[in-house]
Amino acid sequence: MLELTSVDIKKAPVAVAIIPVCSDKLIHEDPTIVALLKKAKSADNFKGEKDEVITFFNPENTKFKKVLFIGLGEHKDVNAEGLRVMAGKAVSEAIKAKNNEIIFAVPDTIKMKMEPVTVIEVMMEGAFLGNHLFDQYKKEKKNTPLKKISFNVTPDLRKKYAGLTSKTETICQGTLLAREWVSTPSNDKTPVRFAAMIKKQMLKAKIKTTVFTEKQLIRKKMGALLSVAAGSKNSPRMVVMEYNHPKAKKKVVLVGKGVTFDSGGLNLKVGGSIDGMKMDMAGAAAVAGTMAVISKLSPKVNVIGITPLVENMPSGEATRPGDIVKTYDGKTVEINNTDAEGRLILVDAMSYANKTYKPDIMIDLATLTGACVVALGEKIAGVFSNNDTLSEKIVAAGNKTHERCWRMPLPDDYKELMKSDFADISNLSSSRWGGAITAALFLKAFVGDTGWAHIDIAGPAYALKRTPYCGAGGTGFGVRMLCNLLETI
Ligand code: BES
Ligand code: ZN
Ligand code: ZN
Numbered sequence: 001m002l003e004l005t006s007v008d009i010k011k012a013p014v015a016v017a018i019i020p021v022c023s024d025k026l027i028h029e030d031p032t033i034v035a036l037l038k039k040a041k042s043a044d045n046f047k048g049e050k051d052e053v054i055t056f057f058n059p060e061n062t063k064f065k066k067v068l069f070i071g072l073g074e075h076k077d078v079n080a081e082g083l084r085v086m087a088g089k090a091v092s093e094a095i096k097a098k099n100n101e102i103i104f105a106v107p108d109t110i111k112m113k114m115e116p117v118t119v120i121e122v123m124m125e126g127a128f129l130g131n132h133l134f135d136q137y138k139k140e141k142k143n144t145p146l147k148k149i150s151f152n153v154t155p156d157l158r159k160k161y162a163g164l165t166s167k168t169e170t171i172c173q174g175t176l177l178a179r180e181w182v183s184t185p186s187n188d189k190t191p192v193r194f195a196a197m198i199k200k201q202m203l204k205a206k207i208k209t210t211v212f213t214e215k216q217l218i219r220k221k222m223g224a225l226l227s228v229a230a231g232s233k234n235s236p237r238m239v240v241m242e243y244n245h246p247k248a249k250k251k252v253v254l255v256g257k258g259v260t261f262d263s264g265g266l267n268l269k270v271g272g273s274i275d276g277m278k279m280d281m282a283g284a285a286a287v288a289g290t291m292a293v294i295s296k297l298s299p300k301v302n303v304i305g306i307t308p309l310v311e312n313m314p315s316g317e318a319t320r321p322g323d324i325v326k327t328y329d330g331k332t333v334e335i336n337n338t339d340a341e342g343r344l345i346l347v348d349a350m351s352y353a354n355k356t357y358k359p360d361i362m363i364d365l366a367t368l369t370g371a372c373v374v375a376l377g378e379k380i381a382g383v384f385s386n387n388d389t390l391s392e393k394i395v396a397a398g399n400k401t402h403e404r405c406w407r408m409p410l411p412d413d414y415k416e417l418m419k420s421d422f423a424d425i426s427n428l429s430s431s432r433w434g435g436a437i438t439a440a441l442f443l444k445a446f447v448g449d450t451g452w453a454h455i456d457i458a459g460p461a462y463a464l465k466r467t468p469y470c471g472a473g474g475t476g477f478g479v480r481m482l483c484n485l486l487e488t489i
Contacts, residue, residue, distance in 0.1 A: 014103040015065040018090040023048035025075040027107035088130030088469025103150040124168040130469035175476035178289030182474025186261035186278040191309035195237040201292040212238040223326040224344040231318025232311040241291040241305040248302040253359040257366035258284030258309035265338030282461035283365035286478035299486040308345040334420040336428035347446040371435030372456040384440035385453035401480035
């Protein structure tokens with residue numbers, strides 16, 4: 001689908017060309033492009049300001065039916081994300097115009113003052129991700145994705161970065177899988193069915209996978225996880241995926257919260273807060289999306305992905321506020337709010353992972369708290385960690401892929417807020433404030449000495465409206481960051 005080419009742009013056998021330009025600096029060398037741009041600037045007063053677009057039909061001396069100049073704004077302000085956004089927008093426009101194929105004129109990377117690999121890679125990401133449509137549930141498909149997206153570069157760059165196309169496609173495919181799972185409605189992704197969807201992808205990817213049934217989870221004494229599933233007629237599952245590299249020196253466990261619908265349980269969510277809770281399995285989607293593409297990327301590390309899957313529903317069988325349950329590691333938890341369910345399924349999965357795999361590093365991703373969205377908004381995830389190096393690596397990987405992660409504190413003295421009069425710990429803080437922190441401290445009580453990071457993705461996992469390279473719905477947040485991180489860990 002993505003392709004690196006190095007053709008004389010005048011002779012390119014593609015109908016539609018996309019040419020990104022800056023407002024204050026020439027970033028192309030090709031004389032055809034330079035001449036066209038001059039014309040655009042003089043005749044149509046085109047400036048190349050951010051998001052400004054001008055279209056030429058059948059320009060002289062080329063084979064193009066259409067050329068779109070897209071403004072990037074001032075040269076000093078252009079960055080990797082700006083290029084992703086530009087590429088995503090260009091693809092959306094082309095989809096709307098019913099084009100089949102487009103070619104990007106990649107700016108001269110020396111003139112751009114950016115690493116060539118970055119310029120090419122991020123344009124490919126924006127274009128590939130922006131070309132995805134989730135229309136499975138529409139009888140009439142209004143739009144079709146582009147069949148081919150080419151990137152025109154010099155022959156040297158084409159040779160040097162020949163492998164970049166398939167690597168970018170692979171990673172982004174992981175993101176798209178996660179997006180689709182998150183956007184799928186809860187009636188079609190009960191824990192049983194979601195586990196089957198994951199298993200199907202892992203078979204394709206040749207990842208060893210075990211799906212634990214409810215019976216097996218009972219035998220393992222995962223009392224916290226089972227207490228969340230108790231109110232639903234849909235039985236829980238836990239999926240364990242294993243990837244090994246022969247030269248691995250480290251073992252990493254990834255755990256993803258997989259609540260296929262979070263009604264809140266008997267502490268039923270009120271007002272609008274129940275809307276969109278099909279997305280409460282986005283952590284599991286990010287972990288499984290990563291595991292689905294990891295063999296093709298073959299990082300030199302062993303990775304175990306674990307996704308506890310439950311549906312949180314109210315019923316006569318549901319767990320009551322005040323109930324006390326026993327976790328997999330033996331600690332008791334007083335469940336003072338059935339809507340604080342994510343932490344319950346996570347700690348059983350995490351202590352199981354610690355005991356079974358003794359990992360060097362454990363990372364969990366979870367749509368854990370509304371409080372984290374209050375703190376950081378809808379585009380930034382919160383990172384809570386007992387290990388400075390690990391959290392720095394996560395923040396750096398997130399900056400690279402623009403899946404932004406911001407480190408948050410884990411103050412010891414807040415632990416007392418999670419005390420229970422009757423059990424070892426409460427799942428609810430005694431304070432209204434700092435809910436993202438107290439949730440993370442609850443998890444910390446179960447991780448022991450393992451280097452651990454918790455990423456609260458409640459904000460960025462879902463988008464109500466389309467953004468330049470992501471449709472409305474699941475965003476697949478975390479997959480590209482994790483793929484990047486696993487290469488540096
Ligand atoms: N799934 C929610 C968190 C959430 C909120 C995700 C908004 C995405 C958007 C979680 O299970 C939850 O309900 N958390 C409660 C915890 C509280 C009861 C301590 C919350 O954040 O209000
Ligand atoms: Zn909840
Ligand atoms: Zn939840």
